Amino acid sequence: MAPSTNSDTSLDTSRNTVLFERARALIPGGVNSPVRAFKAVGGTPRFVQRAQGAYFWDADGKRYIDYIGSWGPMILGHGHPAVVEAVQKAVLEGFSYGAPTEREIELAEEIVKLVPSIEMLRLVSSGTEAGMSAIRLARGATGRSKIIKFEGCYHGHADALLVKAGSGLATFGNPTSAGVPPEVVQHTLVLEYNHIAQLEEAFSLHGSSTACLIIEPIAGNMNFVRASVPFMKRCRELCTQHGVLLVFDEVMTGFRVALGGAQSIYAKSIPGFKPDMTVLGKVIGGGMPLAAFGGTRAVMEQLAPLGPVYQAGTLSGNPVATACGLATLREISKPGFYEALGQRTRSLTDGLTQVATQAGVTFCADSEGGMFGFFLLDKLPQNYATVMTTDSPAFNRFFHAMLDKGVYYAPALYEAGFVSSAHTAADIETTVDAAAQFFAGR
Numbered sequence: 001m002a003p004s005t006n007s008d009t010s011l012d013t014s015r016n017t018v019l020f021e022r023a024r025a026l027i028p029g030g031v032n033s034p035v036r037a038f039k040a041v042g043g044t045p046r047f048v049q050r051a052q053g054a055y056f057w058d059a060d061g062k063r064y065i066d067y068i069g070s071w072g073p074m075i076l077g078h079g080h081p082a083v084v085e086a087v088q089k090a091v092l093e094g095f096s097y098g099a100p101t102e103r104e105i106e107l108a109e110e111i112v113k114l115v116p117s118i119e120m121l122r123l124v125s126s127g128t129e130a131g132m133s134a135i136r137l138a139r140g141a142t143g144r145s146k147i148i149k150f151e152g153c154y155h156g157h158a159d160a161l162l163v164k165a166g167s168g169l170a171t172f173g174n175p176t177s178a179g180v181p182p183e184v185v186q187h188t189l190v191l192e193y194n195h196i197a198q199l200e201e202a203f204s205l206h207g208s209s210t211a212c213l214i215i216e217p218i219a220g221n222m223n224f225v226r227a228s229v230p231f232m233k234r235c236r237e238l239c240t241q242h243g244v245l246l247v248f249d250e251v252m253t254g255f256r257v258a259l260g261g262a263q264s265i266y267a268k269s270i271p272g273f274k275p276d277m278t279v280l281g282k283v284i285g286g287g288m289p290l291a292a293f294g295g296t297r298a299v300m301e302q303l304a305p306l307g308p309v310y311q312a313g314t315l316s317g318n319p320v321a322t323a324c325g326l327a328t329l330r331e332i333s334k335p336g337f338y339e340a341l342g343q344r345t346r347s348l349t350d351g352l353t354q355v356a357t358q359a360g361v362t363f364c365a366d367s368e369g370g371m372f373g374f375f376l377l378d379k380l381p382q383n384y385a386t387v388m389t390t391d392s393p394a395f396n397r398f399f400h401a402m403l404d405k406g407v408y409y410a411p412a413l414y415e416a417g418f419v420s421s422a423h424t425a426a427d428i429e430t431t432v433d434a435a436a437q438f439f440a441g442r
């Protein structure tokens with residue numbers, strides 16, 4: 001396969017390199033969120049100068065077709081006119097008040113209309129904050145301490161969630177980050193995704209002391225892995241049976257895979273299906289810092305100032321962020337939006353699969369709405385361990401070859417990709433052609 005031309009920084013005098021050096025002097029690793037540093041794939045991160053539609057331009061003026069879209073929020077592409085107009089108008093009215101606004105109600109009304117399992121919600125500023133608060137609320141509402149999560153699912157970087165599986169179902173988790181005391185994760189049980197027998201065993205041991213089960217219904221932080229319908233059905237049944245709250249982390253999938261989120265997709269296969277709580281972020285802010293958690297009225301009324309579970313935020317429900325989110329939700333609510341987005345995304349995964357197969361490269365892919373994953377594997381993985389069997393040097397060569405050709409995929413094999421409504425058929429064709437050239441060794 002073709003060698004990377006971008007990983008050797010010693011000869012590189014590009015502005016990206018200069019900026020990276022400057023950044024590294026002051027910001028740990030030169031970045032404000034780790035995956036941006038290209039640590040997994042090697043090379044110099046691209047510093048973005050500006051973005052428009054499906055593209056962004058780096059500090060050297062090179063254009064890329066953007067398949068990250070800020071890790072999910074930019075479902076309309078960059079700089080959508082209706083969103084820009086709403087934000088410009090909001091900015092003129094003030095940046096932040098620390099007092100309630102009508103726009104927060106409008107956004108809440110919009111979300112409740114689109115996601116029927118949510119009867120009440122609270123707005124916050126990041127997915128991490130939303131997930132952390134949802135878990136506190138679940139514990140407060142049930143009076144129980146334990147939580148269940150799944151290996152490979154990411155729910156933000158709250159202490160209790162930075163955890164990997166312990167040595168058995170009785171031992172609970174081990175921290176995955178320095179700085180997290182073992183006592184803080186001692187109530188977090190980590191299970192294998194899509195493993196029904198293990199799930200049943202865990203509930204029989206710990207069901208009565210567990211507050212919630214939190215899951216990415218379509219996991220986007222181990223590339224793209226769907227929870228199988230039988231697995232999800234069992235999650236719902238066991239939660240109901242044991243009084244455990246089922247928390248859907250739809251920070252990535254919410255308004256991304258379908259207008260009603262991943263839960264609307266499971267509801268098609270499992271009659272009456274809904275989670276007890278939902279965590280949202282990314283798309284609901286349209287690129288601004290905005291997230292939310294919501295659920296049944298009975299649970300949400302446990303939150304301060306009504307109930308005993310404390311939660312707060314200086315910038316929560318920020319007037320500029322809510323304007324951006326509302327304008328985004330109004331655009332994606334238009335008829336036919338997800339059909340078109342889903343088709344466009346599928347044309348990418350189908351195209352990539354076709355050229356890989358023609359070149360004899362082991363490859364498979366999946367997508368839902370504007371979210372996709374592809375694997376250098378012979379079949380779609382069902383859990384984190386299988387995702388991580390990917391030949392990572394091969395992935396890294398693919399990543400850099402595509403980057404050279406002006407296609408920006410996530411710089412790690414365990415991340416999902418995103419297509420926006422601004423991506424054209426020509427963008428997809430350019431991308432597939434670039435992949436075909438790489439697979440053919442050109």
Ligand SMILES: *Cc1c(COP(=O)(O)O)cnc(C)c1O
Nearest residue numbers: 126127128154155156249251252
């Ligand atoms: C991105 C993400 C988060 C964290 O959101 P931040 O806004 O980065 O804090 C939580 N859960 C899932 C599923 C995510 O994809």
